[in-house]
Amino acid sequence: MSIVLRNLVKTYGEHTVVDNVSLEIADGELFVLLGASGSGKSTILRMIAGLVPVDSGQVLLHGRDVTDLSPQERNTGFVFQNYSLFQHMTVAENVEFGLQVRKRPQAERVVKRDELLALVGLAGFAGRYPSQLSGGQQQRVAVARALAFEPSVLLLDEPFGALDVKIRGALRRALRDIQRSLRVTTILVTHDQEEAFELADRIGVVDHGRLLEVGPPAELYRRPQHEFVATFVGEANLLGVRSDGGRVRVGELTLPLPVRLAEQDPGIRWAALFRPEELAVAREREELSEPVLGEGVVEEVLDLGAARRLRLRLQPIPGVWPLGRDFGEAGVALLAALPWKPGSDLEFRNGDRVWVGVRGYHLLPRLARTFLILVDGTSGSSEALEQGFRLARAMAASVTLLCVAPTQSAGERIVAELREALARQKPAPAFKLRVGDVVEELAGETAREAYDLVVAPGRSEDVKARLSERIQSEVVAGITSERLVGSSPFPVLVAHGPRPELKRILLCTAAGEPGKLDVFFGGQVARTTGAAATLLFVDGPAFGAVSAEGGDGRAPDAWKRRFWIERHLEQGLQTLAAQGVQAQVSVRQGDALEQILAAAQEGEHDLIVIGGHLVQTWADLPERDLSIELVARADRPVLVVKGSFSR
């Protein structure tokens, strides 16, 4: 391996620019790091060259650990976007610079310089100054300069970014030829996917400092594993779908899950990817030889010469929601590409009714999440915002703000204020404004759209101070929070109290089952935020009832209880370990609610995670929803994991 990166991390203050990036690049490979601007791809490249110090992790070049070496000692050829030629030196002096500082004899320098200038097609330009060259020529000189001293690897940072389109194409081909002839291991950073596809042996897609996916261009195009990759590489029709016994249903279609995906956790949602050329369009259903997706209307015909593209809109399909740009619109928007067939008179016009068939598809797990943060204008809203955005950043979720106000004007004021206050907040939120009752509006919203988490304001300190204890739990938590938690079909985070950090998480398995959604979700929170997790089991009356149910009606024996608890916790730890989370374990005795509160207090936990869905399944238990009681009593954020990840 020419280049090996191990767990590279770079943070600037609060901002993580490079997040745990590991990568191996083979000898002679041309690897492209593809990502939007600000995704951290350039920082990765600069860390390899030693221009940016590494916070943690390792950089190995040809097996040599260069992590702590200065740029001078690394022997990497680096090409900058702005060329960065030495303006006061001639082309020849620029190209010879690297050899000169290595004290190579004059004769060798001249030979090498002429050879490289010929290679980049600039023989005869040796005596010119950079200011006498065009941008494209300057970049060729920069490439020659970076290669002259025979570096172990060649690193190019958006090398064609400052050039116009025509020159860019020519230079790309030149670079590809040079790289092939010298067989020098190369990493090129770009935001241009066309460039990446034309040049790369393999592409790595970078987003928010993370290396999402690595693979050959065709593989990334046909079988992406991330929604971001699917939409960033080429055009994509992405539909959110749910799985049902190893299969996915999209309207009339039934798509079998690949075996390796079917084995994964059932809670994962899926996205079905149809590339535009994988869709077939016909006027009559019978004309389609492919499986049928549905019927729709042509909204726009785009004639691109070589191919025609149709923008279509299908009738809403139950259980399917379109992802990406048209999120939230009625119906299912699709983009279809029709190959040009000579002599074909198949003409579509806007408004035509058509049938859409599917030639090929790809299923990918839906890892991108959407959080809904509820803002009602109370002071608790700021805590909901703070904690919601913190989790969203950690879990790479997008954020929708649901602002509920008693009147339209009040609501607009809240939205305007929030827009200003959150102008620089990341991720940039979407806003929704509703007038009416908080719980009803939330219920309506969660019925229309799928969310991975609802973040609701808890009671805030100043409200708490003003109310008597009884009214407090009734009015603020007892009614609003309880109704919220009760009515939401999705996990709810009740953001009680200000929490400047998220360092310790308490996972309560007292009333749930390990390996299920609460532990799974809590584990994801712990992994993405880097927080320490404690797995809590409360051995008390409730558990007695649980184990009695499974047995013969007698009070369980001590050894049996003990065995049950051990197994229970072991499974929980395994679930967490599978997610890369090392958790501590704690067992307490007594009333579940009191013990959870005490454990959170003593351990200074910043978040309590509890399952909200399983209590009701034990039919012979009293009507007691522990999670709702916990929400009413707790003085810190509580995450109630309920419902399933898919609608």
Add this chain to the structure above:
Amino acid sequence: MTSVPASTRVVASTAPRPWGRWGLRVAVASYLGFMILLPLAAVLQRGFADGLTAFWQELTSQTAMDALRLTLLTAAIMAVVNTVMGTLTAYVLVRYDFPGRRWLDGLIDMPFAIPTLVTGVMLVTLYGPQGVIGGFLEARGVSVIFARPGIILALLLVSYPFVIRAVQPVLLEAERSQEEAAHTLGASGWTTFRRVVFPTIRPAVISGGLLAFARALGEFGSIVVVAGNIPGRTLTAPVYIFQQIESENPRGASAMSIILLGLSFALLLALDWWQQRKGLRHV
């Protein structure tokens, strides 16, 4: 000298009435003529009034020669030291971040703002025989104040900002990636500075150094305090002029004035010419 693009000139039709404009022109011409040209002419006239021989004799007297030599020597030493330290200071201020950086950046202008006589007094309080550092050095047989090192020290202080303020903007504008490119090509920090950074700031360094030198030739306020003004040892040219005026020898004062003025003007004109040539070549 600043050249003015023609476009900013007022078109005749919108100009003030002709007599008003002529009045302004005459006012400005007489202001500058009276304030600048006439005094310069008076010095020239006085210096050469008794013929070239007398002028030459005044200039070649032992005291005058010593004073001129001392001025040139101390100014040259100062120029060298401050060119190095000024460049270094500018580089450190622009490229590194360290506690107190902004503070230092503000302090750099102090010698421009504070009267030179006051800077001289300041130096005496620290480096004089009663000062903390001066007393320490005196005990070891090194005198600073009332000796030649004091003159150099005063010049260093009053001309510290010149090179810094000339180099700083150029460094700020220079692309950081050129240095990075040199590093990836294997050049050490020193080689990078010598071969990549310095060539880009060289014009600014040289002009800053020359300005400081020209300024140092005429420095009076701080030197008259810190130097003992002993003829032949610590008497600089400007102080020599002052003494000649005091002892009613205007011819001697004029001769030295003409030499100093000539040197300064020649330096500044040369600098101007050189900068314009550089400017043209870059365009």
Add this chain to the structure above:
Amino acid sequence: MSESRDADPAAAPETAPPAPPSAVGPKRGAKRRRPVEWVLIGLVLFYALLLLLGPLASLVWGAFGEGVSRLLAELTTPDAVHALKLTLILSVAATVLNTLLGVTAAWLFVRDDFRGRRFLNAIVDTPFAVSPVIAGFMLILLFGRNGWLAPLADALGIKVVFALPGMLLATMFVSIPFVIREVMPVLEQMGTEQENAAQTLGASGWRTFWRVTLPGIRWGVLYGVSLTFARALGEFGALLVVSGSISGLTETSTLFIFRTLDERNTVAAYGMALVLALLSFSLLMVMEVVKKRTRRTS
């Protein structure tokens, strides 16, 4: 039944939070700095300490060395008060005159074209190149015995040399270039569009200047005024030559410092030096503010 399997949360609450998967290897500081950098920074700080901060602190120390009351006594003697007053009067007068004439000159250099404009523009900078002693000397040559302008001054009944008019001229001479050189670029940058617009709206030349041009260049003028005032405040060499240093009459603050230093009255000298330094520093701060304002408006 044991209370806890691994650790009781009350006894050992999260003693070692599990390291996030990213933390491989020791944390290498983002601000890793090579020793060379520290040496260079240290060198610069040391130089600045020896040259700027040390002497400044030492002056303050020296002025207060014999107590605050002694310092106040020395600074409130009639001579000291008169010297400070005279300095302020001269500086204000020189600044006002140089500003009025300087703005006019700058306007003519930028907006007008006449024979000799380039030449006049070129000689504006000469006071920068002239040693202050020479400046004072030139005035003596002009107005002293047998001077070219002596008959004129006599006819008008004005005593120039060793008197206030000469001191004012000396102060003006050394600070001529500041206003002109600060205002010219601002005028150029402003262009003529606004002035032309005002004139098409019927404003007279004078009114246009007053209502349009001057507001446009006000920060440049203010910056030039601060520089002029600071320079005038600290003028010494030229005044020493031209004033005759008659204490209580033609003695300015700088001349006061020079005399008291000579008389070994260090408290008075250091005290007055401190006053001048403080005045200059406050001007420096005004200039910083003005600089920021100009950057914001431009």
